[in-house]
Amino acid sequence: MSETSASSTAITGAEIFVRSLQAEGVDLVFGYPGGAVLHIYDALYQQSEVSHVLVRHEQGAVHAAEGYAKSSDRPGVALVTSGPGATNAITGIADAYMDSVPLVVFTGQVPTSMIGNDAFQEVDTVGITRPCVKHNFLVKDVKDLATTIKKAFYIATTGRPGPVVVDIPKDVTADSCEFEYPESIHMRSYNPKVRGHTGQIRRAVELILSAKQPMIYTGGGVVLGRGSEALTEFTRKLGYPITNTLMGLGAYPASDDQFLGMLGMHGTYEANMAMHHADVLIAIGARFDDRVTGNIEKFCPHAKIVHVDVDPASISKNVKVDVPIVGEVEPVLRELIRALEENGGQPDADALKAWWDQIREWRGQDCLKYDRDSELIKPQYVVQKFWELTGGDAFVTSDVGQHQMWAAQFYGFDKPNRWINSGGLGTMGVGLPFAMGVQFAHPDATVGCITGEASIQMCMQELSTCYQYQLPLKILNLNNRYLGMVRQWQEFFYQGRYAMSYMDALPDFVKLAEAYGHVGMRIDKPADVEGALKEALAQKDRLVFLDFITDQSENVYPMIPAGAGQNEMILV
Amino acid sequence: MRHIISVLLENESGALSRVAGLFSARGYNIESLTVAPTDDPTLARMTIVTSGSEEIVEQITKQLNKLIDVIKLLDLTSYPHIEREMAMIKVSVDEPGDREEVKRLADIFRGRIIDVTRKTYVIEITGEGSKLDAFLEALEPFPVQEVVRSGVMGIARGDVALQI
Structure with missing residues (x-):
């Protein structure tokens, strides 16, 4: 069900491909040509709106598209040929899947009449990529091409972002039909939830204000969800300590005094100790990864947990939480700030002061120290x-x-x-x-x-x-x-x-x-x-x-060994 | 604990492998899975029988919901519901007296004989899995040649309906 605009006379699938990318505002594609995508490359050659970067290996194309997406507010786009082009792209696709990177990867495919015949440079791309994509498509008819591309960008960039693969057989790029790019798309099976539940937000605020030893723990979701500003406002308003995961760094300014550094296996002493001793944990856009939690049995033994995440499947997956809030982090953080104001309550100043005294003592450990007088480069x-x-x-x-x-x-x-x-x-x-x-x-x-x-x-x-x-x-x-x-x-x-x-x-x-x-x-x-x-x-x-x-013997400290709790770090 | 999850999904090629792939990739149990198009040919309905702790079953339903092709699902175990499974059993009946005895057993279990030759019967029987098990046990003295079971289908009783 889609509204459409601007119809015209019949054009080829390859031209539809290019026009669809233009309609999506794609300015750059990372790719590598090959037999199955020659029509597409020919169409790209004859226009200038969408530029193409020629990499040296398809893995590089997908990673470059990831770098482009992660550092900007636009999805990354990669284009590779069938068979080895697609298999070389897999590592990048899997990487994007694990880190929720909005990516659309187009793969060429052998002509529809030859699919399943073990044709030259044929692999079952949809089958191979299925476990490491947010979704994938095989376009069997040129009439479905524009709508499929629209869906691919929509799925890749909304909700919890992720890679979407669109597999396009060569004959589909040669066939013609009228081009109409859908202006909007509605899918009955896909409705990424946006707003947090009001009642849950109220409950979260009560729990947050009741904390004596609070800790804010945020992940890559805040970066992906453009929630950095709201997070900073929320954290400063409360005066609570905050840590970021490896994927979440930069969401809160590292130079700020409330920032305790990264947590987890190689996180700071103060961040991990504060996690371990926290009585209320506010987890935002983070997924309780094993490199963060250490031994799950020993993780945050005293804490009641609020968890905000756009992906309901991330909630209570590894760690059972007390107040789950499903929603995009930015609007939920704004609602949390509003609810804090409406509640009117204040954090327990005495408890918070004692908590910060404790944290400063942990900070005194200076866990990231290293030998600055070494004759070797550290x-x-x-x-x-x-x-x-x-x-x-x-x-x-x-x-x-x-x-x-x-x-x-x-x-x-x-x-x-x-x-x-x-x-x-x-x-x-x-x-x-x-x-x-x-x-x-x-x-x-x-x-x-x-x-x-x-x-x-x-x-x-x-x-x-x-x-x-x-x-x-x-x-x-x-x-x-x-x-x-x-x-x-x-x-x-x-x-x-x-x-x-x-x-x-x-x-x-x-x-x-x-x-x-x-x-x-x-x-x-x-x-x-x-x-x-x-x-x-x-x-x-x-x-x-x-x-x-550099010094060959240098190690990364602190370190939580496998199976240990967050308070059981190896220090330098 | 055993759960029966009914799933409405897009009736598209690949949808089944997405579900099957999810279960194998995440190590979830799958006891049976049945799927067919519904009265709306764009929709397929799947019944999955699985087992696991409450936490695991919660994850299973969340992960299923996350699949783009899945429109809606219902854990039937949370509601009064009916489940049925069908079996077709081919049994040899060429010993004297077997024809009568097997026919009697089929009647007791409300099975129907749907194919007859001089040497064999094919019996159709429908019911909960335990009833089918009991029938197969009753048939043990006879030479059963083949058993085909459909896997479980389920539906909630009363007003609860899985529809879009």
Whole structure:
């Protein structure tokens, strides 16, 4: 059931595809051509509204689209061919699914008459992607193409966002029909709930005001739901301590005194201790992930829990909550603020003062300290200097591992959508293509990619894309010659048996960067870190690859070992 | 605990595999699943029999609701309801006296003989699963060749209706 506008004479499916993207306001598609999508590429070639970025591997296309979406308020779009094009895209799709990234991925498919015949470059894309998409479609008739694209964007961007795959057989792109792009769409089976239940909001406010040792815990949902401003107002109004998850960093300004840092496995001592001792927990847009909760039996043993989330299935999934509120975080936070005002009650000032005294004592632990006089480059120092020199205002992507945790701990994000990483799937290799997507969305911004020598090699080929489009990224390679996080676990839990965690035979990254047409720098002394970063940042129109030779033995602290409670951290 | 969940979903190719995939991906039990189009050909109705703690069944219903093709669902276990399963059983009856005895058993269980040859009967029987089990047990002395069971269908009693 859709209202339609602007009819015209028959055009091909490929032209419908392009016109639909134009109607959606898509300005950029990340992709890679191939046999099944040749008609589409031909149609893209003959217009200029929708630009196309040619990546070097389809995984890079999807991650770049993710970076674009995560750092902006627009969905990411990727276009790949059938068969291997689609399978190469899977990691990116799964990554977007785990981190709720609004994405529409178009895959070519063999002609409808050949589906199921094991044709050249045929895979069952809808079948393969089913478990890692919010929804997917196979378009069997050109007449369904425009409506399906409309539905795909609608589903990807509303409710809890996520990736939607649209699989388009080649003959559908060649067939013709009249083009009418639906102005709006209604699906009887999909009605993302928006407003929180008024009664629940009242109950939540009563519980929130009754707290003696409150804690606010927020996740990626606040960033995705554009709830940062409302969250800041809500938190300041109450004067309660707040922590963000890895995915939620930047939703509340890191430089604010009420912010206790990130929580979880590598969260701060004060954030985890405050969680453990809280009597009322206000969880917003977070999903009680195992990297946050530690041992679920020991999680927040004293707390009554309010949980706000747009996805009802996230509520009481891992942890039973007392006051669930299903709704988009921004309007719910506004309603909570209004309800607080209407209630007129105030937080218990004496209790809150005692609670903050306790928190300050925990803060005194200085859990993120590291050896600043070391003769080796400390990875934390590099991140801290980068933060200083960029005024905390860069977009920062990371890969996965130790460097990711140091980036999260030491780059204080004051704004949302600035910290782009892979939290759920934990995908090594995302950092560089994420950064490309971010730079395309923000051509004038400083975009840093904090990575390691292992992760960066997983999508290294995209350095070529960066050269083609002259993306002036700053790549901070924290090179410790180890799969650092694997090595850390082997040191702690496998008596130092470093099985396969040593990165032998590394390339010369400086020469490699230069081979791709970029600037490469190798830094091995702490005294040179600041100068190198300054020099890199000064090269505004060049990609600079900074290869920092860091201390091999450095570990990420604090750490909650698997199976432990939040108050059972290993400290430095 | 055993739950019977009725689901109304878009009658589209792939909808069934989305549901089946959800159960296997998340490790939920599935005892039986029946599905067919309804009087409205754009809609399919599915009856799923599953088991799990209250928390798990709550997650199952939430995750089902999250599937884009699912329009509505009802946990029939929360309401007075009727459930039925059908079986067709092929049994050899070429020993003397078997024809009469099997016919008598079928009558007692209100089964119907729907195919007769010189050597076999096919019996159709409808009821709750436990009744079908009991009938199969009663047939144990006879050489049963084949059993086809439909899986459970369910509907709520009275005014409660799963409709859009």
